[in-house]
Amino acid sequence: xxxxxxxxxxxxxxxxxxxxxxxxxxxxxxxxxxxxxxxxxxxxxxxxxxxxxxxxxxxxxxxxxxxxxxxxxxxxxxxxxxxxxxxxxxxxxxxxxxxxxxxxxxxxxxxxxxxxxxxxxxxxxxxxxxxxxxxxxxxxxxxxxxxxxxxxxxxxxxxxxxxxxxxxxxxxxxxxxxxxxxxxxxxxxxxxxxxxxxxxxxxxxxxxxxxxxxxxxxxxxxxxxxxxxxxxxxxxxxxxxxxxxxxxxxxxxxxxxxxxxxxxxxxxxxxxxxxxxxxxxxxxxxxxxxxxxxxxxxxxxxxxxxxxxxxxxxxxxxxxxxxxxxxxxxxxxxxxxxxxxxxxxxxxxxxxxxxxxxxxxxxxxxxxxxxxxxxxxxxxxxxxxxxxxxxxxxxxxxxxxxxxxxxxxxxxxxxxxxxxxxxxxxxxxxxxxxxxxxxxxxxxxxxxxxxxxxxxxxxxxxxxxxxxxxxxxxxxxxxxxxxxxxxxxxxxxxxxxxxxxxxxxxxxxxxxxxxxxxxxxxxxxxxxxxxxxxxxxxxxxxxxxxxxxxxxxxxxxxxxxxx
Ligand SMILES: *[C@@H]1O[C@H](CO)[C@@H](O)[C@H](O)[C@H]1NC(C)=O
Ligand SMILES: *[C@@H]1O[C@H](CO)[C@@H](O)[C@H](O)[C@H]1NC(C)=O
Ligand SMILES: *[C@@H]1O[C@H](CO)[C@@H](O)[C@H](O)[C@H]1NC(C)=O
Ligand SMILES: *[C@@H]1O[C@H](CO)[C@@H](O)[C@H](O)[C@H]1NC(C)=O
Ligand SMILES: *[C@@H]1O[C@H](CO)[C@@H](O)[C@H](O)[C@H]1NC(C)=O
Ligand SMILES: *[C@@H]1O[C@H](CO)[C@@H](O)[C@H](O)[C@H]1NC(C)=O
Ligand SMILES: *[C@@H]1O[C@H](CO)[C@@H](O)[C@H](O)[C@H]1NC(C)=O
Numbered sequence: 001x002x003x004x005x006x007x008x009x010x011x012x013x014x015x016x017x018x019x020x021x022x023x024x025x026x027x028x029x030x031x032x033x034x035x036x037x038x039x040x041x042x043x044x045x046x047x048x049x050x051x052x053x054x055x056x057x058x059x060x061x062x063x064x065x066x067x068x069x070x071x072x073x074x075x076x077x078x079x080x081x082x083x084x085x086x087x088x089x090x091x092x093x094x095x096x097x098x099x100x101x102x103x104x105x106x107x108x109x110x111x112x113x114x115x116x117x118x119x120x121x122x123x124x125x126x127x128x129x130x131x132x133x134x135x136x137x138x139x140x141x142x143x144x145x146x147x148x149x150x151x152x153x154x155x156x157x158x159x160x161x162x163x164x165x166x167x168x169x170x171x172x173x174x175x176x177x178x179x180x181x182x183x184x185x186x187x188x189x190x191x192x193x194x195x196x197x198x199x200x201x202x203x204x205x206x207x208x209x210x211x212x213x214x215x216x217x218x219x220x221x222x223x224x225x226x227x228x229x230x231x232x233x234x235x236x237x238x239x240x241x242x243x244x245x246x247x248x249x250x251x252x253x254x255x256x257x258x259x260x261x262x263x264x265x266x267x268x269x270x271x272x273x274x275x276x277x278x279x280x281x282x283x284x285x286x287x288x289x290x291x292x293x294x295x296x297x298x299x300x301x302x303x304x305x306x307x308x309x310x311x312x313x314x315x316x317x318x319x320x321x322x323x324x325x326x327x328x329x330x331x332x333x334x335x336x337x338x339x340x341x342x343x344x345x346x347x348x349x350x351x352x353x354x355x356x357x358x359x360x361x362x363x364x365x366x367x368x369x370x371x372x373x374x375x376x377x378x379x380x381x382x383x384x385x386x387x388x389x390x391x392x393x394x395x396x397x398x399x400x401x402x403x404x405x406x407x408x409x410x411x412x413x414x415x416x417x418x419x420x421x422x423x424x425x426x427x428x429x430x431x432x433x434x435x436x437x438x439x440x441x442x443x444x445x446x447x448x449x450x451x452x453x454x455x456x457x458x459x460x461x462x463x464x465x466x467x468x469x470x471x472x473x474x475x476x477x478x479x480x481x482x483x484x485x486x487x488x489x490x491x492x493x494x495x496x497x498x499x500x501x502x503x504x505x506x507x508x509x510x511x512x513x514x515x516x517x518x519x520x521x522x523x524x525x526x527x528x529x530x531x532x533x534x535x536x537x538x539x540x541x542x543x544x545x546x547x548x549x550x551x552x553x554x555x556x557x558x559x560x561x562x563x
Pocket of ligand 2: 197
């Protein structure tokens with residue numbers, strides 16, 4: 001009895017110790033799990049810091065936890081920046097929200113400004129009354145694009161432009177800016193509304209804490225392009241916005257809110273070519289850019305392909321190109337925005353803050369152009385068989401059902417300038433034709449780069465949220481990229497060997513004379529613009545390439561000269 005009860009008690013005891021042990025091992029397991037996850041994260045962080053000093057691009061994205069390193073030789077961006085380690089860390093967002101994750105990754109520091117992590121300032125402790133804050137900056141010029149300072153910040157903080165954006169189920173004013181890549185300061189938006197009184201020029205403000213998002217492509221430099229997002233509190237769209245570091249700071253900037261959207265809304269991008277409208281965006285022109293013939297060839301060739309408008313950014317431009325661009329601007333074909341960003345290019349921010357320019361152009365073009373080409377002056381997206389970009393787009397939407405795609409990627413093909421000129425150049429007696437790069441250089445490296453490496457794209461601005469250099473980083477959910485087959489079109493890229501020297505021309509190459517399909521139109525258009533502006537803009541006389549006579553002779557002496 002005693003034994004049985006004892007046994008029973010022992011059984012109970014055993015059972016409960018078993019349960020205790022089970023509980024203990026369960027908590028042990030949880031602790032181990034916690035530490036391994038924590039350790040992994042700490043490891044990731046160490047990795048992170050290690051790489052930080054070494055010009056590594058760090059990209060944080062939602063997704064599963066993977067760390068991938070690859071040597072990306074191809075990510076060099078044409079002016080001296082060559083191979084770099086490229087690290088992308090994807091972190092599971094399922095486990096915790098971005099801020100908690102950010103805090104862990106930053107080793108307990110405040111979760112600020114990790115790439116892609118959105119955050120907002122704490123909800124406004126309503127300690128201020130709007131009418132007691134500094135007034136509308138009457139004396140600041142309302143600016144629809146131009147770098148202005150945000151005063152009273154510890155690090156540089158500039159804003160360039162502001163756009164109304166009501167996509168993705170939110171209504172915000174999206175400001176394009178540039179500031180610290182990590183640990184950007186919290187800022188406020190002063191949204192300015194004209195007062196109802198029609199006689200008055202007065203403004204009232206609504207002041208809201210801004211959300212902040214760093215633009216992903218930052219090359220791990222100290223400063224990055226960014227989005228400052230101001231949530232709207234009612235249905236009225238404000239006329240202007242100022243970004244301030246402290247609510248009581250007198251606003252040092254004033255941006256016009258650009259809203260291209262109208263009641264009819266978006267621009268169709270289906271097969272009906274009459275509805276397509278193409279725009280081009282070019283990163284800031286710098287180094288006193290002054291290649292007159294290049295810019296005329298670029299604009300005229302793209303016009304032949306159906307482009308209606310070009311947006312350029314003026315960092316530093318030489319006299320001839322200045323004059324040409326003013327002529328184009330007078331015709332409404334070109335917009336040139338000032339670009340004096342007070343940051344050291346390549347040391348503080350990537351190439352004059354080009355990602356701010358590309359995204360400014362994206363939002364500026366939205367609802368005005370159905371398709372946007374984000375390309376450089378030495379790059380041309382040339383359809384192989386179609387006469388215009390519009391025909392090509394219709395063809396793609398029929399053949400590949402691409403109507404819902406947000407962007408179209410074109411593989412890069414290098415036409416190295418060190419390759420010999422096209423043979424036919426020697427037959428041209430026309431100095432215009434003989435000097436056009438797309439006609440002179442017809443030999444290209446046979447191997448095209450894969451998509452996303454040096455590729456360029458045409459995007460549909462309404463479906464795009466964040467534009468990158470070689471691909472779109474973020475679409476409206478449900479849209480993606482179509483990789484355009486190389487038999488439809490490729491990116492013709494005219495440049496010198498990308499790793500210095502002349503060795504690149506030893507790569508296997510092919511002759512690609514696609515540009516010759518447009519030769520007559522191109523030569524005529526370039527000639528007309530060039531000579532119309534030659535006097536006014538003091539453009540140099542075009543001459544046949546030097547040594548042409550000798551070259552021509554050599555050309556006929558060449559055994560394979562069969563022309
Ligand atoms: C704006 O400028 C005018 C004249 O330059 C000056 O009288 C006025 O006080 C300025 N207003 C503000 C708000 O600074
Ligand atoms: C607006 O201006 C008109 C004419 O100048 C004046 O009669 C009217 O009182 C003004 N209204 C207000 C609200 O100041
Ligand atoms: C929204 O707020 C602004 C500023 O207070 C005001 O001028 C505007 O009339 C408001 N709009 C609506 C629809 O309430
Ligand atoms: C912003 O800062 C600049 C330079 O420190 C100063 O000259 C300017 O007056 C400030 N603007 C305002 C509105 O405080
Ligand atoms: C609104 O957008 C449509 C589509 O682009 C355009 O045809 C129309 O002219 C625009 N209307 C106004 C008033 O701007
Ligand atoms: C570019 O900026 C310079 C300096 O501000 C200016 O003189 C020039 O007119 C600008 N060019 C164009 C085409 O806007
Ligand atoms: C466009 O090119 C494709 C081949 O890439 C061809 O099948 C199609 O007919 C062309 N469309 C037009 C309008 O030329």
